[in-house]
Amino acid sequence: MASVDLVIKNARLLLESGLVTGGLAVTDGQICAIASDEHLPQAEQVVDARKNIVMPGLIDGHAHIHDPKMTSHEDFTSGSRAAAAGGVTTIIDMPLVSQMDSETSLEDKKKAGNEMSIVDFSFTAGMLTEDNYSMVSTMLQKGVGAFKAFTCDPFMASTGTLVRSLSEVSEHGGMVTIHSEDQGILDEFSKEMEGEWDAPISHSLARPPLAEQIAIRQNISIAEQTGGHLHIAHVTTKNGVREIERGRLRGVTVTTEVCPHHLVFYRDDMNRLGPRSKLNPPFRTKEDRAALWSALLRGSIQMVVSDHAPCPIEKKEAGREDIRNAWSGVDGIQMILRVLLSEGINRGRLSLGRLVRVASSNPARIFGMYPRKGALRIGSDADFVIIDPHKEETITADMMFSKCGWTLYEGLRLKGAPIMTFVRGVKVFEGDVATIKPGHGKFQPMGQVNEIRSERD
Ligand SMILES: [Zn+2]
Structure with a gap:
């Protein structure tokens, strides 16, 4: 396979069918491969997910x-x-x-x-x-x-x-x-x-x-x-x-x-x-x-x-x-x-x-965006978050990006947190910093709004 823009490896991918071990590859902002690590293509940028969970x-x-x-x-x-x-x-x-x-x-x-x-x-x-x-x-x-x-x-x-x-x-x-x-x-x-x-x-x-x-x-x-x-x-x-x-x-x-x-x-x-x-x-x-x-x-x-x-x-x-x-x-x-x-x-x-x-x-x-959004699937936008399920935090106003400078959750002890976020294959957040300038986000039109009769649809 030709070289791609980004590979996430050594991950536990949360697909709709459940957790699988491996990684995914991204080209032009979309997911182009989901595979075990040894079958992933070469990429300019490789992120080791360290066995953390990757979900849409x-x-x-x-x-x-x-x-x-x-x-x-x-x-x-x-x-x-x-x-x-x-x-x-x-x-x-x-x-x-x-x-x-x-x-x-x-x-x-x-x-x-x-x-x-x-x-x-x-x-x-x-x-x-x-x-x-x-x-x-x-x-x-x-x-x-x-x-x-x-x-x-x-x-x-x-x-x-x-x-x-x-x-x-x-x-x-x-x-x-x-x-x-x-x-x-x-x-x-x-x-x-x-x-x-x-x-x-x-x-x-x-x-x-x-x-x-x-x-x-x-x-x-x-x-x-x-x-x-x-x-x-x-x-x-x-x-x-x-x-x-x-x-x-x-x-x-x-x-x-x-x-x-x-x-x-x-x-x-x-x-x-x-x-x-x-x-x-x-x-x-x-x-x-x-x-x-x-x-x-x-x-x-x-x-x-x-x-x-x-x-x-x-x-x-x-x-x-x-x-x-x-x-x-x-x-x-x-x-x-x-x-x-x-x-x-x-x-x-x-x-x-x-x-x-x-x-x-x-x-x-x-909202009529599926499967462009909301799924780890080939052809979907490469929007995903890496989660460390073991990360422990005490919630404080300092860690909040809201303008308001306070949080209702102040002092709460929680376990499990997002550590890296990608939008259309571009890392927008890592650790405790936003890693991209304003303007990366794009308006997403809603298609036919779909009713959910069964969550297994
Ligand atoms: Zn409201």
Whole structure:
């Protein structure tokens, strides 16, 4: 075989079929061979993986990385470095406060990503309102196939808008991702917490599991009527998972995702963590956390996403006296893989086979990028991460690439970490440094968004 650009040898490759010993070769940014070490071609650059695990780079399907009005929180440069340091090779960015519902807003964001990001990226458009749901067909033509909507503030869409949006998606392809908490229930339970807002846990008590369950059930009923792919953003409760499982059993095209923080923390942690722990949906009970892990293992939750949305620390500290004044959102893009390895694989809550699906191949399928992304296969983009399963770390703010300078995970002892990340065959991260300048990342159009009926598809 002719000489190639890069060879990774002495690895344990995590394929969809399981772990195999050997290596892979890369030419022109794509995987051109997967073989035992002695059968790998000659290469200009050879990396000895030292028997560490090589898996497809993560696709973070829900991250608020670059909002043109909120670059004091994060931007494509800092956010994509955090991604690379967490083994994430493709970010699906989502609006935070600015609408991304027109060709101009899409082109502006694409330009920012192409200039600033070190990993590949794509977009969820939104937020869907009654004024803009007709953007669905235009955005799909431009390679954006996911649309965000809310059943609650601050971007609450009417039920009618949700019906129309899912109908549009049913007709044109793509999917609608819905933040599912019922605003009426949030309003009612918030009243009961009057006078208790100095306790951070009040934020969780004011947003009960019932609000999630009711909203999920309603959204599934809509999708059952309209057709189209419904994606439930960040499920957090046992009952929420049950509603989704029932919907799938009835044949509704509904998928969901879970965030690393809901797999690590639970409600009682909030008083210890203070206003930093404020996010939506909020932290739940230990029982809910256990239900999320088991749903992930059995395939009822199809992907793990960061919902990365940290802020400058002052915006958290503003909630010291009254939790309602704190910003909602935490860091996470650098933590997905670490949490899945340490809290999942090492504790027997997750298998390696499920890890590669929920972190890489399922999101690639859901966003219509498979098998270009999300797999170690010949012809796929050479996006992969080398993992040292024995590396022990104490998480500190210093190791974080986020602009915000703090992490919810401060002080946590974890075992298993990404040590090197490659995007289209180029090393973008090693050890604790980003190894490439901004601009390597490229916009990745979504193809036909694929539904995951079975994780074995
Ligand atoms: Zn979000």
